[in-house]
Structure formats: structure tokens, C-alpha cells
Amino acid sequence: MSAILPPSDRLWWKQPIDKVEWAWIAIAFVWGMIMFGMMIYWHIYGKQNLSNEAYKTTPELFAAKAEKFIAENTIRTETDQDIPVVRVPPGGDGYLIARLWAWYPILELEEGQTYKIHLSSMDYNHGFSLQPVNINIQVIPGYEHVVKMTPTKKGTYAIVCNEFCGIGHSWMLGRIYVK
Amino acid sequence: MATTYRTCPISGMQFEDQAEKLMRWNAVAGVLWLLVGGITALLVILTRWPAIKLLPADQFYLILTAHGIDMLILWILFFEMAVLYFASSVLLRCRIATPKIAWLGFWLMVVGGIITNVAIFQGESSVMFTSYVPMQAQPHFYLGIILVAVGALLGTCVFFGTLVVAKKDKTYEGSLPLVTFGALTAAIIATFTILSGAGILIPTFFWSMGWIKEIDAQLYRMVWWGLGHSSQQINVAAHVSVWYLTAAVLFNAKPLSEKVSRFAFLLYILFLQLASAHHLLSDPGMSAEWKVLNTSYFMYFAVMASMIHGFTVPGAIEAAQRRRGFTNGMFEWLRKAPWGNPVFSGMFISLVSFGFLGGISGVVLGTEQINMLMHNTFYVPGHFHTTVVSGTTLAFMSITFLLVPVLFRRELILPKLCQIQPYLYGISMGVLGLVMMGAGTLGVSRRHWDMAFSGAPFQYEWPGAAYLMMGLTGIFGVIAVIGGGLWILLIVGSLLFGKKLDGGKVSDKPTPIPSNTQAASAVAHGSDHVPVPGTVVLALLLFVSFVLYYFVNWKYLSEVWLLS
Ligand code: HEM
């Protein structure tokens, strides 16, 4: 019953390791290195990497920038809450506010164009979950995350909040149009 | 201090009086928390099942907070305390160090657990077990968890102390048994974990009292996961130790190589605890270099360690079975294993589920870029129900079938039901994990009350397949709850009504572990090299599934919007 008794061979560390075990250790090690390499490879050649660009901010600062962006680029409003639909200039910056319990405003993008979308929260943690594409990014208060996005298909997309943020979490739904 | 030692007539194990009481109380407290956690599981599952949607939103979030705390923290920690006392005092046949402090730890954990639950059920602390700031719970929510952590730290110190006692009293010769060594790694990681926990929860408690103005939300997540992730490493080290224990008790299995198995445990200490990075892969506040380094360098060595255990545990069983003469073909050793013994079936299902489901999904989820496809979706709880439930909880359940006669001196009631319980629970939990991951792959969020988004200014229709997956989640979740409830019934029933068994000889001195006889060393050296072809096949199967699933996910990733 060796696993529950002291090793019967007191010099257990001198026992040779079986070939099969060595082989398995080698496989596990090499596989780990391949998986490590894959992430670096994807940073160089892959087309889906989460941006590294982030700044410390405050809700007030971020809201002010977003309001300016909305004032300059709104093309219409929608729903009975008059949520602005804001056309982000191709290649330019767009702002998306996460707050209890809405994504604000509605963004309008064009297929194949690249945008710098600034994400931040006014209060708690929120989760940017773009559906049905299924891209998920944590949104944290006090941090402005600048994510470069290039939509690859036209359509109407939903932003689900997938970080629990209180009682209204389940109706915190936003929208992005891709023309 | 005066104490007595009992030698169990069934197992030959020796139980010191105080240690025995401590193990019993900790195990029973764990089972009671599992009961509370199980009731909350049923309510959670019936609410997430779209066709039923039992609870209103506020109650759902409250109950889910309770589910996380009572299961992940309380059930698991209490049981782990029992495992630590077992691996030290019973396996080393010595008295337990400072039993008074161990009891103090136990009661702190009990009181802390109750305080936190009171906070949750009062309704103002539905912040989930992660309690990300700036969402705030009542101060006693944090205070209770801090007390639990302090209690667990005391228990861990008693474990270390007991190792010293054994050494001093010379109750064993040579090195620690492998299972004790595994428990030692768990305890070392626990110490680190509890200190990170203190580092974040104490300031958070102060903040909830208004003594600190602000806690940075990103910093909180980073330090919190130093606690949250490392505590999962405790669980892994603990349940791997339980696997080795089961293999040793049932099969007389000896590790293929002491050196390899111990080295693998050591890797857990060296690398696992820094893998907290993989909870932050889709966060803004950390650089890609930091993420890649921490999630891979540190994590893949730990993954390697788990892959090694995943090989050596079945390998040790195969070798033991082959020595007994089950040498036909690749798999006679496995076919002729005691599948009717819940201690074995539970352990083996735990091993396979943890490797094939929990391990593979965890590594994929922990890949920097792929994480974006799954972060905070239902995939995440799907993944960890195949680790901490199919892996840890099932391993603990199965070893309890052994502890009932040996530690509690009761015969198991309803042996037929005991036989099917691991299958019922293990298989339904495995399927539950898979369908939850399926729903997550389709985007469904975790911790979310309403797939219909009623009250939202817009509409979004989840694909039909997502509803299907959530329906299956409901069905298999309910079956799993029945399986878990059955276990509680069988264990509590046996403790109360099982036939009392003879406790065995009691003496007031410990009988040390006999030193190695000539015969024993001959066994160790003699017919040692038994090839384990069946295990090799299983391991290769695992590896192929791993590689395929890994690259399939890169393929999925390459199809989404471009991001940089
Ligand atoms: C029959 C048993 C169980 C069922 C049916 C079940 C079901 C679930 C479901 C559906 C969720 C996800 C809820 C959501 O995100 O909306 C969940 C969350 C969770 N479960 Fe379980 N569970 C069971 C047992 C366990 C056990 C034994 C443990 C731990 C040892 C556990 C730990 C957790 C944790 C930590 C969470 C996360 C809570 C959160 O997101 O804050 N569960 N469970």
C-alpha cells in the first residue's frame, strides 16, 4: 500500500523512471510549449487579439468624452427612450458607455472598416458580450479600454451584459448596427 | 496529553481519538453545507431552465450567491480539513498536534459560514461569491468569509504541526507517504491562498464599513483571483491525493514512480497559484505579455503536472491489477475492476471527467485569445462543474463510502443504491457540464436571469440550439441534484441508522508504522516493472481529444470579427 505508506525503497529518488513515463512527460511538456507558442503566433499572425490599449480614467471623464462623441455623430434616435444611434467615422473612435442598466449609445459601423471602440463602465463591472458573434470583454469602472474592431458581416448585433451587475442585469441589452 | 488510539479492524488504520472526532465533525459539517448548496443548486437550475424559470430575479441572484459560497467555499473546505487530518494523523499514525487549536479553527469556520449565509439570506449581499467591487455587500458578508479563512488557516497549521509530531515521535521511517505529500502540497498552497484572501477581503471589509474610500476594481480582480484560483489548486491537489489513496486502499497500488508523482505535486506548488491570470484574460488592465506569460508558462507546467497524475494514477491501478493476474489484452485490468464498489467507481469517474472534460476545457478556456469566445459565458460554470464537482466533489463523495465504516464505524445502508450513486451523479454531472459548455459556446451568459431580456429596449433572440442546451441543462441538472441528494441521504442515513461496527482495539500508545521488512523491499525491487499498455492507450486518447478540441477553438476564433 505504498501511496499511503512511506516509500518502501528509502532511496526512492534514485529509482530509474520508466521509459513510458518519460515519454508521457515529454509529450506533456512539448504540448505545453506548443500551446505557449500558439498564443505568440496568434499575436503575430492571428487577426483576433484583444487590444492592449487601456487607460485609467474616471466615470466623469469618460462620460464627457462619450457625450462629445455622441453630440457630434448622432444620425437619429431610436426606441421610445430616444436612444441616439451614432455613426462612428470609419477608422475613427467610438465610445460605448456601460452603466446600470444599459449600453449607451447605439453604434453604427460599416462592414470591413476598422474602428477604435472605447469601453468603460460608470459604476460596476459589466460584460461586453457581442451576440451572435460571441466576443466577450470585461468592462471595468475606472479603466478605458480601446478595442480595435473590424466587423466582418452586415447585420444587427446585440450587446448582452454578461457580468452580473445587479437586479437589472438581465435587461441590460445594447445594439450595434453594421451596414 | 492523554489520548487513545484505535486500530480499525477493517482497514488496519489507526485513529487517534481527537483526530477522529475532528475528522467526523468536519466531514459532517461539510455534508450539511453540501445539503444547503444542493437545495440552492436545484433552485438555480430550475430558474435557468427556460421552460420553468422558477424564481424571480432578486431571489435568483441571492440563491446563486449562496450556491457559490456554500458549495465552493464551505462544503469543499470543511471536507478538506478532514482530508488534511486524515493524511497527517491517520496515515502517519500519530496524535494530532494542538487539538484545541484545531477545534478553534473548526468553530471559527462554522460561525463564519453561518454569518456569511445570514448576510446573504438577509438579501442585501447578492454580490456572487466573487464580490467584485464596487458592488457592495453588507460588512458581515465579508467578515464571515474572513473568519472561515482564519479557521482554515488554523486547521492548516495543525496539519503542519502534526507532521512535526510524527517526525518527532518517530511514528514512521523514511519519507512521507505519497498521499500525505500530496496533502502537504495542498496545505502549502492553502497558506498562500488564505494570505491573498486576507490581502483582499480585509480591505474590502474595511471599505464596506466606510473606513477605506475606494478599492480599484481591476486590482481587486487581480488579488481576488489569487485567492479564487489558488483555492482551486488546493482542490486539485486534494482530490489527486484522494485518487492515490483510493488506488492504494482498494488495489494495494503503488505509484509507478515515487519520484515522478512527487515531482508533479511539487509543480503544483511552484506554478499553479500564479495561474490566476486566466481569469483576467479579457480584462483591460493587464498587458498581453503579462497574460500570455502567466496563463502559459505558469499554467502549462501545472497542466503538465495534472497530465502526469492523470497517467500515473490509472497506471498504478493497472500495474496492481496486472500483478494480480488480470493480464489479458489491453483492458482486462479495467474490466475486472470493482465497478460495483462506489469507492472505486466514483474515483474512476472523477478521474476521467476531470481529465477529459475539466482539464481540456480549462486549458482551452485559459488560452489568451480563445478566452474571448467564452469569458463570462455559461461555458465557464460548465467548465468548473466538471472540475470542482465531477472531479473534487465526486472524489470526496466516493472516499466517504470508505470513511463511513472505517471512520464512523457504521455499515452503509441500502448498498444497492450506494452502488448506483456515483454513476447517477457522475454521469449526469458530466453531461450537465457538457451542455452548459455547449450553451456557452453559443453565447449564453452565466449569472443571467432572463434569456428573453424582458424590459430591455431591444430584442435579441438566442439561437434555438441555445434554448435546447439550456433545456438539457435543466434536465441533467435535476438528475444531478437527485444524485447528490441520494448521496447525502445514504451517508446521513448510514451515520444515523447503519449497523454499528466494532471499533477495534484501543490502546493509549500509537503503534508506529512497521519499518520496511526484507520482504517489503523485495516486492519493491522485484517484479517492479509491469508495463501499462492500457493506460498508455487511455492517455493517448486524452491527448488526441485535447489537441483536436484545442485547434477547433482556434478555428472558431478565426471566424469572428477582427480585433486588435
Ligand atoms: C447537483 C449539483 C449542481 C447543480 C445542478 C449546479 C448547477 C449550477 C448552475 C446551473 C450554475 C450556473 C448559474 C449561472 O451562472 O447562472 C452554478 C453555478 C455555480 N456552481 Fe453549481 N451546481 C451543482 C453543484 C455544485 C457543486 C457541488 C459546486 C462546488 C463544489 C458548485 C459550485 C458552483 C459555483 C462556484 C458556481 C458559480 C456561482 C456564480 O456564478 O457566482 N456547484 N451551479
Ligand SMILES: [Cu+2]
Ligand atoms: Cu451590466
